[in-house]
Amino acid sequence: MRLVIARCSVDYIGRLRAHLPLATRLLMVKADGSVLIHSDGGSYKPLNWMSPPATLRITEPGADDAEAGVVEVWNVQSAKTDDKLVISVYEHLSDVAHDLGTDPGLIKDGVxxxxxxxxxxxxxxxxxxxxxxxxxxxxxxxxxxxxxxxxxxxxxxxxxxxxxxxxxxxxxxxxxxxxxxxxxxxxxxxxxxxxxxxxxxxxxxxxxxxxxxxxxxxxxxxxxxxxxxxx
Amino acid sequence: MRLVIARCSVDYIGRLRAHLPLATRLLMVKADGSVLIHSDGGSYKPLNWMSPPATLRITEPGADDAEAGVVEVWNVQSAKTDDKLVISVYEHLSDVAHDLGTDPGLIKDGVxxxxxxxxxxxxxxxxxxxxxxxxxxxxxxxxxxxxxxxxxxxxxxxxxxxxxxxxxxxxxxxxxxxxxxxxxxxxxxxxxxxxxxxxxxxxxxxxxxxxxxxxxxxxxxxxxxxxxxxx
DNA sequence: ATATCTATCTCGCTA
DNA sequence: TAGCGAGGTAGATAT
CATH class of the missing domain: 3.40.1350.10 (Trna Endonuclease; Chain: A, domain 1)
Incomplete structure (x- = not known):
């Protein structure tokens, strides 16, 4: 799992279209290629996300984006559907990575x-x-x-x-x-x-x-x- | 927002009961007191969580827990209901914090x-x-x-x-x-x-x-x- | 405040 | 694999 705190804007195109304006957020990249974009509030649902299986490809910004201050463009592509998430990163504030392994999972009672x-x-x-x-x-x-x-x-x-x-x-x-x-x-x-x-x-x-x-x-x-x- | 990678076990008691055995996970503490526990897979849903408003109280482990290797106990209490999340932390592997501010929010189309x-x-x-x-x-x-x-x-x-x-x-x-x-x-x-x-x-x-x-x-x-x- | 309805729902099970 | 039901559903909107 990789955790990046970054100033970024986000566009999603898939079952619907959605846009997140420039702000500071957490970008969580999981081992299965899924990506979650969290703010510092709300609930457990991220502002935007890409479900697994997916692949993350980090590229240089185009000339216009670079002009606007973008330093990296993250292309997150769903492996099964043609859903796409484009994250324009303007600034990295923190970046840590850890291998968590597979989780034993939740045991429920009372359902x-x-x-x-x-x-x-x-x-x-x-x-x-x-x-x-x-x-x-x-x-x-x-x-x-x-x-x-x-x-x-x-x-x-x-x-x-x-x-x-x-x-x-x-x-x-x-x-x-x-x-x-x-x-x-x-x-x-x-x-x-x-x-x-x-x-x-x-x-x-x-x-x-x-x-x-x-x-x-x-x-x-x-x-x-x-x-x-x-x- | 505080991001802790830790070996931990988790117990939830509220509308149902649930338990997570000891494993390495991400603990995300948001500014509103909500806590999310993520593994390195699955989808955007955390393994377990506490919805805001909530308060996090970090305490010393009891004698038995300390014996078992617990170094901290996180008590997350919902402010509105009597839902409770107890996280037993065995080891900190990473710990970063950032103030993200409020998010401008998502713009949707296609519903x-x-x-x-x-x-x-x-x-x-x-x-x-x-x-x-x-x-x-x-x-x-x-x-x-x-x-x-x-x-x-x-x-x-x-x-x-x-x-x-x-x-x-x-x-x-x-x-x-x-x-x-x-x-x-x-x-x-x-x-x-x-x-x-x-x-x-x-x-x-x-x-x-x-x-x-x-x-x-x-x-x-x-x-x-x-x-x-x-x- | 409560009731109703949607959801990029997610998750788990079964045929 | 696809369909179907449950969810700590959550979240938004109208009442």
Whole structure:
């Protein structure tokens, strides 16, 4: 990784066009050829960037650019698309390089997949006498998160979200419509389960005859003994 | 902005939990207190981060950590939420700091707004004899991107996306339902227009009697003479 | 302030 | 490889 603090202007031409006027910024060149241009604020998103795989070619400025004060032109070319990033460097303020090697990567806990695993294991959270049919039940329009059977033997489709939004209810509605065309499964009821369910989503779910279930991840995690094995 | 190359491990606790094992990485501390942890690959997204506003407090390691080789503990605390990032630094390999000042920011061209302007100007892309009624036609549930009249004088509602997804079709369906209640407009047909339309979206659109139209931005942009005026 | 929608989204999984 | 869904989505815009 090479880190250059420089006064520069930037032009991007690709899926859109974008321009950065002359200012002092950080230029980060990664081992895979990707380049990130960061300012001293904002968030984790750079002002501009080139995704890998890419190649950086540093050239002398043309006569006009040199006249304007440009000392180097960085041409960053995407290897797969014809996206191009042109960085005009006016002044180097700092320049360091280090080989970081490959990163072991991030270990996550608490995403939808974990919630789904826990609910499948603790299927009676849905109600007394429920049994799991299967997780990720495939249909023509995508996988139903959890398919279960209630105490009376009726099929129940569960859509699971970390945050229960209106489009989650839409998604479950589409699944229910499809599943109810299958005479072997019909009638199929819907349950919308999430850690938090927004009021609008609750209203829409009620309107569609879909039950809502708010899940307590920490509590479910506490019951699961594999949680302690994660770190 | 402070740039530290360090061997470190990282733990995040907030909306989820995440852990980064010991490895060499870049730690970027911005003027607003935000911290980014980058590896030498991936894309513009850091391995882990803390969004501004945040405060960084650097402390001595506890006895156990010191024993394990930790020389500094960075506590990054979000000012608004209780999200927390703990960076255990084992070794500093490089450390530079620069004041970059505020950035003038990015100038963009080629997003959905541009596509909408172009389609409004080139409304016959929809078909022979079409005329524009108006862009951003307001309804109670939001603006319809483009409202037009076909050669036969019937009303057509256009939903425009850069990438045509299933929820774009849902959105257009809601608009059509509403527009068709207006006797002055009804019957209103729907057209789903995008640079790329996903197969599932096409199937759903067909099922709802909505036409699909794939747009070529570069070609439409070529026709438009205002494109050359941008930079 | 909140709600909604876009994104050069990125990332990971699966068919 | 392409498609599809999730994200600590983030970021912008209209309400």
């Amino acid at each position: 939808e997949a974990d919630l789904q695993r826990l609910l499948a294991e603790q299927i009676t959270k849905l109600g007394e006498g429920y049994t799991l049919i299967r997780r990720e039940y495939m249909t023509a329009i995508g996988p139903v998160d959890i398919l279960a059977r209630d105490a009376a033997g009726a099929t129940v489709a569960v859509e699971l979200k970390r945050r229960g939004d209106i489009d989650g209810v839409e998604q479950l509605t589409r699944y229910l419509e499809l599943l109810n065309r299958d005479p072997l499964l019909a009638p199929v009821r819907g349950v919308f389960a999430a850690q938090q369910i927004k009021p609008q989503a609750k209203v829409l779910a009620a309107d569609r005859g879909i039950d809502c279930l708010t899940l307590d991840y920490d509590e479910m995690r506490g019951v699961d003994d594999s949680a302690s094995r994660l770190f | 959905e707004a541009d596509l909408q302007r172009l389609l409004a100007e080139q409304i016959t892309k929809l078909g022979e004899g079409y005329t524009l009624i108006r862009r951003e036609y307001m309804t109670a549930i939001g603006p319809v991107d483009i409202l037009a009249r076909d050669a036969a004088g019937a009303t057509v509602a256009v939903e425009l996306k850069r990438r045509g997804d299933i929820d774009g079709v849902e959105q257009l369906t809601r608009y059509l339902e509403l527009l068709n209640r207006d006797p002055l407009l009804a019957p209103v047909r729907g057209v789903f227009a995008a640079q790329q339309i996903k197969p599932q979206a096409k199937v759903l659109a067909a099922d709802r009697g909505i036409d699909c139209l794939t747009l070529d931005y570069d070609e439409m942009r070529g026709v438009d003479d205002s494109a050359s005026r941008l930079f």
